[in-house]
Amino acid sequence: MAKSGGGNDGSVPTLPSRPRRIAETSAVALGLRLLAVGPLLILLLLVAVVGLLTPNFLKPINISNILAQTAVIAIVAIGQHLVILTRGIDLSVGANLALATVVGALAYRVTDSAALVMLAMLASGAAVGAVNGLVYVFGRLPHPFIITLATLSIARGVALEVAIGHTTMRGMPAEIAALGGGNLWGIPNSFFVVCAVVAIALIMVRAMVWGRWIYAVGGKPEAAVQMGIPVKWVLVSVYVISGVCAGVGAIVLAGRTEAGSPLYGNLLELDTIAAVIIGGASFLGGRGHIGHALVGAVMIGIIRNALNLLNVDAFFQMIAIGLIIVLAVEADVLRNHLEAKVRVLQAGRAP
Secondary structure, three states: OOOOOOOOOOOOOOOOOHHHHHHHHHHHHHHHHHHHHHHHHHHHHHHHHHHHHOHHHHOHHHHHHHHHHHHHHHHHHHHHHHHHHOOOOOOOHHHHHHHHHHHHHHHHOOOOOHHHHHHHHHHHHHHHHHHHHHHHHHOOOOOHHHHHHHHHHHHHHHHHHHOHHHOOEEOOOHHHHHHHHOEEOOEEHHHHHHHHHHHHHHHHHHOOHHHHHHHHHHHOHHHHHHOOOOHHHHHHHHHHHHHHHHHHHHHHHHHHHOEEOOOOOOOHHHHHHHHHHHOOOOOOOOOOOHHHHHHHHHHHHHHHHHHHHOOOOHHHHHHHHHHHHHHHHHHHHHHHHHHHHHHHHHHHHOO
């Protein structure tokens, strides 16, 4: 009878029996599926628990507040998600958003056209994103952390310098104010902006070759080069799009506050990274869905809203978000371990 393992008697190790390998593969595959839907299940459980603890949580007006408060994080997180898919990171999104709101406020002092003011904010965001991508790729930097950390400081400094009085500037076109602060049938208009950004991102990622290139570049960069994919320009493009998303977020935030400020977007980069990772995307790149960023953003919004309703100190909110990030990263590590185990078991099943 064959032995299941080797020893000092010189016996040759053998793989587990076929039925056992099949059972192990099924169990590991089930674990992977649970990890994939885990963030959504946690979100639903969170809503249920908070709804029981605080009756005001599920009131329509509070739900509307959550949607409005998480809109900016969700929009900017979509761009961050595309960057993380390529194994990158964009630390400049918060400062980029602040600079874009200041540019928009300055443009409003020149023209009353809402379209031109919005275009100015989008152009500002895209310009910072382009600098990030071009310097990272063609400057041959070892990691985008370096340039995006630099532009975080530069963009914030420029925003403070060009802002009139180095502080908040009041005033935005009525159309932008309605877009960021108005509502339709009790639903914040900013929610519809989020839906539009998500729809465009899904079309780009799912229906265009460029979307497949992003996953290829993030999954196996060396193989992507061998396949003839323009890796450098794919990388530049995701940082530009991340900048554009920061510009859209700036439009929503400037509309909600009817102002532009160099102080906006503080720690937004951490919120967006947290949203993407909490939602289930991987820092290893090549894996994730736009829905991950949305789930993570909503989860952050619900946690903060619930802790506010429970009169929990703001410092504990930061601790809670940090703990959730740690759990999300550990879940990603477990997912990678299970995927490797599945490959080993499948190889053992091969004839």
